Each structure stands twice: as C-alpha cells, then as structure tokens.
Amino acid sequence: MTTRNVLGLDVGGSSIKYQLASVAADGLPVVVQQDTLPTPESDPIAAFAAIARQLAGDDLAGVVIAIPGLVDSDSGTVLRSVNLPHLDGLRLGPLLGDLLEVPVDVVNDGRAAAIAEARWGAGDGHHDVFTLALGTGIAGCHVVGGEVAAGAHGIAGELGHIVVDPHGELCGCGQHGCLETVIGAPALRRAWRAAGGEGSPRDLLGAYENGDVRALPIVERAGNALGDALLTLLALVDPGCIVIGGGLASSPHRLVQLAVTRVDEKATFHVVPPIVSAELGRWAGAVGCIGIAVDRLTRAVHASAAR
Ligand SMILES: [Zn+2]
Numbered sequence: 001m002t003t004r005n006v007l008g009l010d011v012g013g014s015s016i017k018y019q020l021a022s023v024a025a026d027g028l029p030v031v032v033q034q035d036t037l038p039t040p041e042s043d044p045i046a047a048f049a050a051i052a053r054q055l056a057g058d059d060l061a062g063v064v065i066a067i068p069g070l071v072d073s074d075s076g077t078v079l080r081s082v083n084l085p086h087l088d089g090l091r092l093g094p095l096l097g098d099l100l101e102v103p104v105d106v107v108n109d110g111r112a113a114a115i116a117e118a119r120w121g122a123g124d125g126h127h128d129v130f131t132l133a134l135g136t137g138i139a140g141c142h143v144v145g146g147e148v149a150a151g152a153h154g155i156a157g158e159l160g161h162i163v164v165d166p167h168g169e170l171c172g173c174g175q176h177g178c179l180e181t182v183i184g185a186p187a188l189r190r191a192w193r194a195a196g197g198e199g200s201p202r203d204l205l206g207a208y209e210n211g212d213v214r215a216l217p218i219v220e221r222a223g224n225a226l227g228d229a230l231l232t233l234l235a236l237v238d239p240g241c242i243v244i245g246g247g248l249a250s251s252p253h254r255l256v257q258l259a260v261t262r263v264d265e266k267a268t269f270h271v272v273p274p275i276v277s278a279e280l281g282r283w284a285g286a287v288g289c290i291g292i293a294v295d296r297l298t299r300a301v302h303a304s305a306a307r
Contacts, residue, residue, distance in 0.1 A: 004061035005032075006297060007052055008289025010109055011067055013083035014039055019286040020055050027298045029290055034283070044087060049099045061297055062102050064289035065092060066109040076106045103296055111148050112288030113280070114141035117243045119291060121279040126241035130233060131278070132159060133246035134226075134255070136185045142237060146291075160184065162232055164225040182225040183255075185248060191218045201248060208254060223258025230263050234270040245278025 003022050006029065010017040016037045021029035033055065040047030052063055069081030076093015078084070097104040114131040123129035123143070133139040138160030142149045150156050160180040161173050168177025169187070181187050188201035195214040197204055208215035230242065244256050260275050280287055 003059070004297070005056040005059045006062045006064070006290060006293035007056050007060065008112075008286045008293060009048070009051070009063065009065045010112065010283075010285030010289060011039055011065060011084065012109075013068070016051075017283060017286045018051075018055065019283070019290050021290045021294070022059075023061065023294055023297055027294065027301070029294050031290070034286070039084070042086070044090065045092070045095050045099060048092075048096055052096075052100055060100060060102050062104070062293040063096065063100065064105045064107060064112070064293045064296075065096075066107050066112040066285045066289050067092075068109045071106050071108050073105065073107055076104065078106065103300075105292055105296065107289070107292060109285045110139040111141055111150075112286075112292065113245075113284035114143050114288070115146065115148060115291055116280055116284040116288035117245065117278050118143035119146045120287060121284065122243040122276045123241045126239075126273075128238075128240040129243060130157075130237055130239040130241075131243045131245070132249075133278075134183065134244065134248040135246040138180050138184060139246070140233075142239070146295075159229055159233060162229045164228050179225055179229045183222040183248075188218065188222060188248075205248070205255060219255060220258060223255050224262050226255065226259035227262025227266070230259060230275070231266055231270060234263070234267065234272065238271065239273055241273050242275045243278050244275065245281075245284075249277060 003024050006021050006023055008019045016039055018035060019031050020033040021031045023029045052060060067078050067081055068083050070079040072079055076091060078087040078090050078092050081087050093104045093106045110133060117123055117131050118129035127145055129143045131141045140157040140159035142157050161178045163175055163177050164179050164182060165177035169181040170176055171178035171181045185201045188204055192204040195218060197207060197214055204215050204218060208219040249256055263272055
C-alpha cells in the first residue's frame with residue numbers, strides 16, 4: 001500500500017469540521033489538514049463529493065461522515081437528524097461511495113467522538129471505556145477494544161434515561177425522573193430560573209462556585225443524581241475508565257467532582273475506575289472518523305493480502 005488519503009467529515013448544523021489524513025504502508029495516519037467548512041444546505045451528495053475531491057485529490061481511499069442524529073451505519077443511511085433534516089432518509093454512504101468510487105461510512109457523531117476519546121484521548125490505554133457527554137442531553141457510549149458496544153438493538157449506553165427520581169419530571173422519552181430531567185442543560189436552566197437565578201447552566205455552576213445559596217441545592221441534586229447514575233453504570237458495565245465531556249463538564253468542574261464524591265461514598269462491591277475529563281474537545285468527532293476510515297483501509301489491505 002502506498003500513501004493514501006482518508007477524509008473524516010464531522011457534519012454539524014452550520015459547519016463541518018474535517019480532517020484529512022495520509023496513511024502510509026504501516027497503517028499509521030498523519031493528519032495533513034484540519035479545518036472547518038460551511039455545511040451545504042442543498043444537494044448534499046454532490047456537495048460532499050466536491051469537498052472530498054477538492055481536499056483529497058486522486059489519492060482518496062475512504063471517507064467517514066459523522067452525522068448528529070440517528071444513522072444506520074450498516075446501510076450508510078441517515079435515519080433522522082434534527083439539525084440536518086434535509087438528510088433524513090438519505091442513503092448517504094452508498095450514493096456518495098458510488099460517486100467517489102471509494103468506501104463511504106456514515107456514523108453517529110457522538111459515537112465517532114466516543115471512539116476517538118477512548119482510543120486516542122482520555123481513555124487511551126484502557127480496553128473498556130465508557131464515555132459521557134453532558135449537554136442538552138446526556139449521551140453515553142460504551143467502547144470496548146476501540147469499537148462501540150451498542151447492544152443487540154443499537155441503543156445501549158443511554159445513561160441519560162436511567163431513572164434517578166421515580167416521582168420526578170416527565171422526560172422527553174416518556175419516563176419520569178430520568179437523569180436528563182435533573183442534569184440536562186434545559187432542566188438546570190429551568191431550576192436556576194425558578195430559584196431566581198439569571199443566565200445559563202454555566203452561570204448556575206459559576207454561582208455555585210461563588211457560594212450562592214440559591215445554586216447550592218440545584219447543583220448538589222444534579223451532582224448526586226449523576227453520581228447515582230454512575231454507580232448503576234459501574235454495577236452493570238464495570239468499565240475500566242469513565243471519560244466525561246460536553247459543555248457542562250468543562251470548567252468549572254464542580255458538577256463532576258460532586259458526582260465522583262457521591263460514587264466514592266456510596267460504592268460497596270463496585271470497583272471505581274478512573275473518572276477523567278475528555279481531552280479532544282471539538283475535534284473528537286473528526287478524529288474518530290479518521291480512526292474508522294483507517295480501520296477499514298487496514299482490513300481491506302489484510303483481506304487482499306490473504307487472497
Ligand atoms: Zn428519559
């Protein structure tokens with residue numbers, strides 16, 4: 001195998017974060033370009049093809065596209081994306097693959113980021129990593145041996161919908177008192193406003209740091225709820241490492257610290273693994289795409305060598 005290019009596109013509602021890597025004979029990728037582009041608003045297949053040709057030239061060996069939403073990676077189809085509704089139902093992988101004449105994989109953006117954090121970020125060195133992104137929703141992903149363990153029906157890892165308060169608020173999923181109804185950004189914003197606070201959940205966390213008594217019960221309830229959910233996670237999954245990222249996990253870190261304290265206090269038979277902050281930030285999705293593309297390329301080389 002001579003040096004070939006693989007392209008990772010992490011597609012968001014308004015911009016695409018991309019990485020272009022060249023892969024040498026040893027299978028190791030070297031990122032040669034990294035930047036952002038505006039997300040095409042129409043004719044996505046032709047637009048993605050033009051981007052790939054322009055960036056990678058003739059040496060393109062594979063493309064991986066991360067999409068915010070529900071995807072069927074087996075068929076390369078975007079099932080539903082709230083931020084990119086014009087892609088709903090699109091057989092993006094096969095259609096773009098036919099046009100470019102290279103394999104095109106379609107993955108969920110959270111899973112791409114989880115793979116990246118587990119393999120090359122904060123989970124590096126651990127075989128069994130559970131990643132958690134705290135934001136509007138709570139996205140969880142179990143990565144074992146560098147691959148996502150998604151369960152029999154592809155929905156494993158939904159830590160945000162573990163019930164932490166059976167008499168709590170109605171969740172968007174139809175249950176009452178899911179973790180998301182306590183610690184999701186909209187829930188924290190509502191609780192902060194109800195307590196007379198102003199601004200975002202980050203302002204709430206800042207007020208807590210400054211000793212604001214209005215913030216105290218809200219943040220402690222959220223931290224304890226996250227801790228209880230993590231204890232459930234330890235009992236069910238027994239991960240070697242837990243990586244926590246997302247907007248609400250970054251500075252200030254008190255929310256996660258409260259949860260870790262709760263876990264340490266309540267754990268009995270559980271083995272509490274390292275609970276660490278995500279490291280790759282906003283580029284994690286693109287990094288994960290490159291990793292998936294390299295995996296496919298390496299498998300193809302081994303398959304042709306075996307013939
Ligand atoms: Zn729920």
